[in-house]
Amino acid sequence: MAFHPQTDGETEWVNQEIEVYLRAFCSKEQTRWKEYLPLAEFTHNNRTHSVLKKSPFFMMMGYHPRPLPTIFKRTTIPSIEERLQELKRIQEETASLLELTRQQMIRREKQKLDTFEKGQKVWLEAKNLATGYLSKKLAPKREGPFKILEVLGPVTYRLDLPHQWKIHPVFHAALLSLYKETEAHRPSFMEPPPDLIEGFEEYEVEAIVGHRLKKRPQEFLVSYTGYDSSHNRWIRMEGMVNCLDLLKKYIKRHKLKPKDPIPIPAD
Incomplete structure (x- = not known):
């Protein structure tokens, strides 16, 4: 062998x-x-x-x-x-x-499967991914695009996944589709630069899409304006000072009773 x-x-x-x-x-x-x-x-x-x-x-x-x-x-x-x-x-x-x-x-x-090359970007089918969304129906059908780091075989590829996913980055070709950009429109989306607040980079939170209240410290899954879902991150309650309105609305809508205190903005 x-x-x-x-x-x-x-x-x-x-x-x-x-x-x-x-x-x-x-x-x-x-x-x-x-x-x-x-x-x-x-x-x-x-x-x-x-x-x-x-x-x-x-x-x-x-x-x-x-x-x-x-x-x-x-x-x-x-x-x-x-x-x-x-x-x-x-x-x-x-x-x-x-x-x-x-x-x-x-x-x-x-079954005819697409073939890809190292360096190409692909979409990844999200049906088997635990991305933290409360509703599978409302979750994205695919994630990415991700760069192919290595071609491991005729139908297997290693992808450059976000480090926070913490999953094995090798996938079958049946779960991948080529990411395309046209001459006229270039990439399908452009990621906006972060804001600089007191010398630190800040990204605008667009929505809260999940929560882990049983975990200590308690965390919320947030998405960022202008970024695809692969950039979603788990944020502790104390780190959500700049999106308190979204946080309070989310807690009220889902009737949550978090044990950690809601942060208070600094004067």
Whole structure:
């Protein structure tokens, strides 16, 4: 197996197939998947792979180990009978899951995905991101644009995400779309410069879009005028002196009872 799987197309395909298969298997056997994992592994390694054209067992040993028989001699011991039937069920289900995985991988391969280059900017689908918005329906459908820092493989990219997100910055191409700017209009938006107040940079808070009152100190998620949602930040109550009107309206609208005191503006 290649040290860097993304540099080897066949290895990348096999790794993705195993990932899909194990995810389906663990979802099916949620309570006992660890117990049955060796059988799932055996079934996978004894099956001819669509990419390798051989099974992993055959490539390693030159033959296929004998699998669990499909017909058992009846026994008078109930516990053994139950165990054999359970193993037979798992064997049949793993075989079915492998076939479903194969079909899913074929569909993935046929799906036309955009390709990107290092340095390009892309939009990121926000459906799986925990961005702090109270309502998923009102949250942005996509975030960004973000610069591509590294092309890791045929369909995986490392993005330059805001440091406050604290999430793994590698994403599948299916979640990305190219950010475009035209000759006439240039970028889709221009970020305004900050105001200078007593020598310090200040950004205008546009809205409060979320809160974490159970966390201490308590925090509010704010968006800034002229900036996209990737610049949203969690601000402590004490740091919201310059947007007290927004803060009071937000607390009233959501009927909140914050334990931290509302800050008082300096004279």
